[in-house]
Amino acid sequence: MAEAGVLICDDQELMRAGLRMVVDSQSDLTVVGEAGDGETAVAQALTLRPDLVLMAVRLPGLDGISATAQVCAALPGTQVVVITACDRDEYAYAALRAGASGFLLKDTPTAEMLVAIRGVLRGDMMIASSVTRRLIDRYVTGAIAPLTDQRLGVLTDREREVLALVARGLNNTEIAEKLLLGETTVKTHVARILTKLHIRDRIEAVVMAYESGLVRPGG
Structure with a gap:
């Protein structure tokens, strides 16, 4: 074998x-x-x-x-x-x-x-x-309610868009180029996302993006 x-x-x-x-x-x-x-x-x-x-x-x-x-x-x-x-x-x-x-x-x-x-x-x-x-x-059993998109309700449409790109592995420069924004603006959006979602870093943002269904593999 x-x-x-x-x-x-x-x-x-x-x-x-x-x-x-x-x-x-x-x-x-x-x-x-x-x-x-x-x-x-x-x-x-x-x-x-x-x-x-x-x-x-x-x-x-x-x-x-x-x-x-x-x-x-x-x-x-x-x-x-x-x-x-x-x-x-x-x-x-x-x-x-x-x-x-x-x-x-x-x-x-x-x-x-x-x-x-x-x-x-x-x-x-x-x-x-x-x-x-x-x-x-x-x-599966529902003993604890599954996480839903409701957690992302505190974000603006632009912030959700930025979060989705963060979850796809893009850095701030790449996100700025894709959304036609300044890099400083992107940094501000990311900082606000972390603050609003009460999370510490980008990896926790990625976790939340996947478990909420905001992004899906290959999507």
């Missing part, structure tokens, strides 16, 4: 080295490339066409959720497993909405991680057990 090629994306060199050791220790898996940021991960994925990408969430530049959406839209045959140190339901939900086939915590035991990787390669959906039940309760 041919080895499955794995692309590793994490901004921490030690984490990449650890994941490489785990993957390369298996006869049916091999690391075909590494990336330290989202833009490089997308570029490498398009070039290498790996069977699976291990994608961190918080990355410099293009974040892991946006990078996942781009990879999944461009390469339907490539599976993505999002890995994070943060046990947050919103990240898991946004990752799955972006097209990921798995969501794991970075402290997942090696044996469990390998089971998850092979499961995803077989076509299964693999989610960290610590978040599975909460996701089911929140988004």
Whole structure:
């Protein structure tokens, strides 16, 4: 059986080295490339066409959720497993909405991680057990009401437009060019979006954009 090629994306060199050791220790898996940021991960994925990408969430530049959406839209045959140190339901939900086939915590035991990787390669959906039940309760059984576009009601039409482009991985300069605005104006819009939505940074804005349905993979 041919080895499955794995692309590793994490901004921490030690984490990449650890994941490489785990993957390369298996006869049916091999690391075909590494990336330290989202833009490089997308570029490498398009070039290498790996069977699976291990994608961190918080990355410099293009974040892991946006990078996942781009990879999944461009390469339907490539599976993505999002890995994070943060046990947050919103990240898991946004990752799955972006097209990921798995969501794991970075402290997942090696044996469990390998089971998850092979499961995803077989076509299964693999989610960290610590978040599975909460996701089911929140988004399937209705024990907790699912998030809706109502959260974005505080934004103006222009701010929603800017948020959608942020979620697509565009930087302020690219957004300014696309909307024919000044870069300072875009920065102001982004700052107001963060303030109005009570979130800390762009990656949380991306998470909210995906889980609210404002943007969809490949849309």
